[in-house]
Amino acid sequence: MQQKPILVIIRQIVVGILLTSAAFSDPPTGQMITRSSGVITIGGTPHPYLAEGTGPTCIVVGLAPSYPPLLSDRLKQRIRFVYVDFKNSWNAESADVAGKITMDSLVDEIDQVRSGLGLEKVILFGHSGPALVAVEYTLRHPDRVSQLILVSVEPYFTPAWLKAREAFWETEASAERKTALKQNQERFPDDRLRRLSPRDAFALRYVRNGPKYFYDPSYDFYWAFAGKHFSAEVISYFFNTIVANYDPRSRLTKNTVPTFLALGRYDYNIPYREWDSTRKTTPHLTTHVFERSGHFPMIEEQDQFDSGLLDWLARSASSQADRKPASGSEQARQY
Numbered sequence: 001m002q003q004k005p006i007l008v009i010i011r012q013i014v015v016g017i018l019l020t021s022a023a024f025s026d027p028p029t030g031q032m033i034t035r036s037s038g039v040i041t042i043g044g045t046p047h048p049y050l051a052e053g054t055g056p057t058c059i060v061v062g063l064a065p066s067y068p069p070l071l072s073d074r075l076k077q078r079i080r081f082v083y084v085d086f087k088n089s090w091n092a093e094s095a096d097v098a099g100k101i102t103m104d105s106l107v108d109e110i111d112q113v114r115s116g117l118g119l120e121k122v123i124l125f126g127h128s129g130p131a132l133v134a135v136e137y138t139l140r141h142p143d144r145v146s147q148l149i150l151v152s153v154e155p156y157f158t159p160a161w162l163k164a165r166e167a168f169w170e171t172e173a174s175a176e177r178k179t180a181l182k183q184n185q186e187r188f189p190d191d192r193l194r195r196l197s198p199r200d201a202f203a204l205r206y207v208r209n210g211p212k213y214f215y216d217p218s219y220d221f222y223w224a225f226a227g228k229h230f231s232a233e234v235i236s237y238f239f240n241t242i243v244a245n246y247d248p249r250s251r252l253t254k255n256t257v258p259t260f261l262a263l264g265r266y267d268y269n270i271p272y273r274e275w276d277s278t279r280k281t282t283p284h285l286t287t288h289v290f291e292r293s294g295h296f297p298m299i300e301e302q303d304q305f306d307s308g309l310l311d312w313l314a315r316s317a318s319s320q321a322d323r324k325p326a327s328g329s330e331q332a333r334q335y
Contacts, residue, residue, distance in 0.1 A: 004203060033076045040084070040107055040116035049084040049113070052076050056146070056317075058123035059084070059113055061137075062130030064227035070127075070298055073325040074306045079123070079313075084113050098237040106133045106242070107140060114144060123313075127151040128270075128295065129235075132243050138257050147316055149260040149309065152270045152295045154245040155278040157239075168271035169212065180217040184208040198232035199225075212268040221296075252282045258283045258316035260309060264293035264300065286312055 034054050039046045051057075052068060053076030064083040071081060086109055108186040110133070114122050124145055126134030131153035138145045154161055188208040193201040203225035211321050212215035259282070263272040272289050278286055288308045 031077050033073055034080075042112045042116075045314055047085055047113070048274060049082055051082045053078070053080045055079045057082060057117060058149070059110060059112060059117075060127050061124060061126045061134045062128070063228075063230045063335075065230060066224055067127070069224065070296065072298070072302055072306055073239065075309070081125070082113070082117065084109075098231070100197045100235045101237065103133065103136055103242055103246075103250060107137045108206065110134075110137045111141065114329055115159060121146045123147045123149065125149045125151075125286055126153060127179060127298075129157070129239055129243065132157065132246055134246075135248055135252075136246075137253070138259075139251050142256045145257050146320070147313060149262075150259060151262045152264060152267055153261075154270055155252075155275050156249055157243045158245050158247055161274070164274050164321065165271055167237075167270065168273070169268045170207070172271075173211070173268060177211045177217050181209070181211040184210065186307055198236075199230065202232040202235065209269075212294075214296070215264070215266040215292050215300055249278050249281075252278060253286065255282050255283050256310075257284060258320065260312050260316075261285060262297050262305060262309070263289045264295055264297050265289055265291045267294045268294050286316075 033052055036051045037049065038051070039048050041047070050064070050068065052071075055078045057080045060071075060081055060083050064085045067081070067083055067297045075081075088219075112126070121144055124134040124138060124147075126132070126149070131150050134148060134150065135153070138148050185208060188204050193204060196204065197311065203222055206225065207220055207222050208215070210219050210221060213219075213221070261275070261279075263270065265272060275287065279285060288297075288300045288305075290297040290304060293305075
């Protein structure tokens, strides 16, 4: 009789591991991508959202219109991505909103989305600068994040970081890459950009700086912005004010959430080497440097990115099930 509880616990652990592994295993070929939409009210403002995929829920932090085409169907067959139209921040319809945004309000928006979806825990996905908000949310609410996915994000954002970024470009970029950037600058001079709307200027600036963002210096990324709604004013305010001097490195030493970090070897916006010391002091961090990618490894090396991420998700989910036994129904809901 005394052995029964032990057997029950072992069974729960085994069931949890099987369920977590199954959640990220290969689906049947030809499986359709499930899509749904809804509205979450935050601060009296309705925030529409789009959900794509099947599996554990992952909230994508940042510009909602940008990410559906950047994440593959293979990922969506295993993960339910939720893209929220953050009308109080990233997708604000009025530039007047910018001055009201703080790191606290951004973190609170994520938490209200999580609770609005009726979930105790979620996966968080953050790419580039907005991923710093995902980092901050995770540091504040580790009990509400099952796994954290970071792609092409800086470990800190201070004047020292900006200098390191410029130094990386000057010392590491090839002559051909620097020539390509110069040609783009001549094609899209500053006076031309100043005549455009903030949104169009932001998009063309991305195209102009393509040699800094992509392994292929000639890659034209304009398609990702065409017809998309976002607030260039808010983005500028975010980098110049909200995360100016943001440095979470000392707190990352106490990280308890499984974290996946994807970096591009040819990302001159996020020098991968700047993560070296932080990687050594951050617990539960798994890092992948993609050798033929820049700022967007999820499209530049899609197969390798998907395989690495899905393998890590399965392993980290199983590891959590191992550490904390739970009922089969709880594991099925979380993973």
